[in-house]
Amino acid sequence: MEKLTVADLGKQYGDTWALRDVTFSCSEGVVGLLGPNGAGKSTLMRILTTFQQPTEGSVHWNGTDVTDEPGSIREELGYLPQEFGVYPNLTAEEFLEYLAGIRGIADAEDRIDELLELVNLENDRARALGGFSGGMKQRIGIAQCLLADPELLVVDEPTVGLDPEERVRFRNLLSELAEDRIVVLSTHIVSDIEEAATEIALLSDGELLLHDRPAALLDRAAGAVWEWDVSDAELPAVKRDYIVSGSTRTRNGVRARIVSPESPSPDAEQVEPTLEDAYLRTTNGGERT
Numbered sequence: 001m002e003k004l005t006v007a008d009l010g011k012q013y014g015d016t017w018a019l020r021d022v023t024f025s026c027s028e029g030v031v032g033l034l035g036p037n038g039a040g041k042s043t044l045m046r047i048l049t050t051f052q053q054p055t056e057g058s059v060h061w062n063g064t065d066v067t068d069e070p071g072s073i074r075e076e077l078g079y080l081p082q083e084f085g086v087y088p089n090l091t092a093e094e095f096l097e098y099l100a101g102i103r104g105i106a107d108a109e110d111r112i113d114e115l116l117e118l119v120n121l122e123n124d125r126a127r128a129l130g131g132f133s134g135g136m137k138q139r140i141g142i143a144q145c146l147l148a149d150p151e152l153l154v155v156d157e158p159t160v161g162l163d164p165e166e167r168v169r170f171r172n173l174l175s176e177l178a179e180d181r182i183v184v185l186s187t188h189i190v191s192d193i194e195e196a197a198t199e200i201a202l203l204s205d206g207e208l209l210l211h212d213r214p215a216a217l218l219d220r221a222a223g224a225v226w227e228w229d230v231s232d233a234e235l236p237a238v239k240r241d242y243i244v245s246g247s248t249r250t251r252n253g254v255r256a257r258i259v260s261p262e263s264p265s266p267d268a269e270q271v272e273p274t275l276e277d278a279y280l281r282t283t284n285g286g287e288r289t
């Protein structure tokens with residue numbers, strides 16, 4: 001039996017369905033919850049973590065319905081919400097001691113040492129959090145999630161505001177953590193999950209368009225990615241008529257990369273798809289404008 005099972009989940013705000021008929025299940029690994037802004041990712045995460053009630057459907061954790069018994073998942077859950085506040089005057093170590101205290105975790109000293117080392121903040125343990133970079137704050141955020149050694153870790157857009165180096169470090173940390181637990185990670189940036197995700201759940205307009213291995217998503221763009229040279233004058237029409245997944249400047253214009261089932265021009269060359277191409281194809285262009 002899978003550990004986490006989501007069945008026919010729906011959430012309505014007023015007249016709007018933020019989630020509709022979402023069904024999937026998973027065990028250990030990184031589940032990359034991918035989708036444009038407003039797709040319903042945060043809503044799904046808040047329901048998984050029991051901060052919100054679904055309008056319809058259910059979430060089961062190890063066979064127990066979490067709406068009926070929220071304690072069943074809360075005891076084994078670490079959650080890093082999108083807006084994670086820290087107390088600027090506390091040091092990293094004091095912050096973790098404080099949270100361990102209010103969560104009733106006794107004798108947490110050794111665990112705090114272990115976690116500070118895991119998130120690579122052991123040398124900054126005595127520094128006030130107010131002086132931490134975005135990446136350091138995210139790492140202390142992950143450390144606090146792990147205080148009780150949870151089996152399920154839910155992190156909402158954790159790489160927002162991180163520099164490229166911090167992103168890579170953070171992704172590696174999550175992959176390590178997913179060896180013996182489920183990590184659900186939401187993002188609208190494909191490269192955040194390209195290497196780390198063992199499964200991708202793709203949400204768009206509240207609907208789950210796909211839940212599968214990254215390779216299955218990649219297959220969706222097979223034979224549908226093209227590159228060719230266009231002039232600056234032609235570029236606006238290309239952008240209007242196609243899903244453009246990239247463009248690089250050339251001497252006389254740009255080399256456009258587009259996602260389309262048919263060749264856009266006799267000069268176009270078919271190229272290997274990336275996960276970004278497949279994501280754009282599946283969501284019909286990604287971000288809604």
Ligand SMILES: Nc1ncnc2c1ncn2[C@@H]1O[C@H](COP(=O)(O)OP(=O)(O)OP(=O)(O)O)[C@@H](O)[C@H]1O
Pocket residue numbers: 013014017018035036037038039040041042043044188
């Ligand atoms: N409390 C709320 N009341 C009304 N509508 C809401 C509420 N929370 C979210 N929504 C709407 O539900 C939809 C899904 O929002 P949600 O925040 O879950 O998406 P998201 O994929 O996490 O996007 P983002 O990355 O922008 O947070 C959006 O249309 C949003 O406007």
